[in-house]
Amino acid sequence: MSTIHLHGLTVYQQQRCLLDPLDLGLHPGEALTVLGESGSGKSLLAHAIMGTLPAGLRAEGELRTDGRRYPLHDAANRRHLWGELLAILPQEPVTALDPTMRVLPQVAEGWRGDGHLARDAARRRLDSLGLQAAEHHYPHQLSGGMAQRVAFAAATLGGARLLLADEPSKGLDSAACDTLRRLLQQHLDSGQCLLTITHDIALARALGGQVLVMQGGEVVEHGPASRILSRPAHPYTQALLAAEPQAWPAIAHPAAGDWLLQGRGLAKAYGSQQLFRDVDIDLAAGERVALLAASGAGKSTLGNMLLGLTRADHGSVRYRDGLPRTAWQKLYQDPVQAFAPRVPLHTALHDVLKRCGQPWSALEALLHRLKLGPALLQRLPSQVSGGELQRLALIRTLLLRPALLFADEPTSRLDPLTQRDTVHCLLDELGRIGCALLLVTHDAALADKATARRIRL
Structure with a gap:
């Protein structure tokens, strides 16, 4: 699989720049984890890539892969890539799930192969996440952590080359977090790309790869996770790592x-x-x-x-x-x-x-x-x-x-x-x-x- 390149990606609200221009290379099999303060533009990065920014915001820059270029200002030019090249696990899973559909058929919609196999694939994915008893539930019958895992199952079932995971460990207990880490690692081991937005420093350490630290819409540090999470150079990153509850x-x-x-x-x-x-x-x-x-x-x-x-x-x-x-x-x-x-x-x-x-x-x-x-x-x-x-x-x-x-x-x-x-x-x-x-x-x-x-x- 080829690398996915992002060039000059930025986000504006009218003339105000919310996310400073940045260039990124998303490499198959290597994690890229984004850390930073709340409201610094981390989720805007993911939605700019997907073409799902809220009304009133616009993206600039370009996504390049397989010899093709996709200008980011055109939110519709990547719709046909959803599920095959791009998939997002949104920060608010409850609003992403269809309240009128039960869990199993909703997850099965992410399958890109033979429709007859979709339910079997969805059931296996739910079982791997400890959600065997929830396949006939509606979203309102799920806890926050269960809804997070259901959304993860739906986002990853289609095997998209780039998974954008926005706060995937939010609301999960330690056992469910361990399962999530294994699944994200399996995604990487299969040669796919992963961009994870998280406040969970333990998850960033477990995934390794590259870490990007954001503050106020600006990248303040970028490099190997092994260095940044043990020997941070920027004062903000140092303060971030020192602020864990323990x-x-x-x-x-x-x-x-x-x-x-x-x-x-x-x-x-x-x-x-x-x-x-x-x-x-x-x-x-x-x-x-x-x-x-x-x-x-x-x-x-x-x-x-x-x-x-x-x-x-x-x-x-x-x-x-x-x-x-x-x-x-x-x-x-x-x-x-x-x-x-x-x-x-x-x-x-x-x-x-x-x-x-x-x-x-x-x-x-x-x-x-x-x-x-x-x-x-x-x-x-x-x-x-x-x-x-x-x-x-x-x-x-x-x-x-x-x-x-x-x-x-x-x-x-x-x-x-x-x-x-x-x-x-x-x-x-x-x-x-x-x-x-x-x-x-x-x-x-x-x-x-x-x-x-x-x-x-």
Whole structure:
């Protein structure tokens, strides 16, 4: 297979350059992993290659392979290459999956050979990802980690020469991450090209090959993974590697106050799949608790049950009297699902300020603390990065001054530096308003730093 070359690739919003011009060679059998801060243009790189940039953005430059040239400003000239040359695993798998189709036929659509073999190939791929029981599910019946694996199966079944994997390990437990690494390595071993966009430094180390580090739409370091991930030259890369949760200093947590809620004998099943049973859980004002389990074990379902968003098959939840309905808040694992897609962010946040009687300065202070420019609020949710939208969702929730925040993988789209700053901001704000935290995460080091108590399903 031949190398895929990208020349002068850049992305503009009107006359504003969002991604500085860059030249890349994607070599068969060699990984290229892109690291960098949230909102630095990593996902724009992938969508510029595919021709799937959001409305209002345009790409310039050229893709060259097999003696052919594809100008990137023409988003339609690569459509016929989808599945055969190009495939993308998007950052938001829930929005990429068809909500009206079951998992098995949806994955089978990626097969490029004999249609009679498509279901068998799809079933084998799902089995390899531990999704045997999910082939008849609809996307809304999947956990975030399961949806990520289903999207991976659909993107890779056709054997495209270049796989663009945008945050493929997001929302996966350690066992599922190990499976993902093996599958990505198999893709490389078969002589295909791989461009992975990730905040997962462990994944970048495992894939090896080349690493490209981005900051503010600019490439600040590019070279062999073995060198950059052990002896980084640029100060930003050095700071990025030093910001992993296990390197954080210890965090002091407040003492628990009066009880907030009590769950007794909670159980939930979907069809023949029993998620959990006989779960007792108590949460008190101001305490910080981590909820840990494998992907698909029911962490999000249990949290939703405690908030009254999901009905328990058995058991009950008792709440402390005297608290308003807005006292119980959730940060969704997929922040794009938490915003109306056609409502500008400015309007969405202004409506919350009106509802809770907070001044505009309260929003400005949180934007500054989380390093988000006010200009982002003029955009639609689809026009900001996943990491930016995740922080905006956090701001919107904090403005409501809740008594309990159920945070479902609240930093899954953030680079290590931004994650560290965001978690410290979150804990500071929760301490200031006396809010309890129920944190769902697959990151044991993050759970150890951010919470004082852990519950395992």
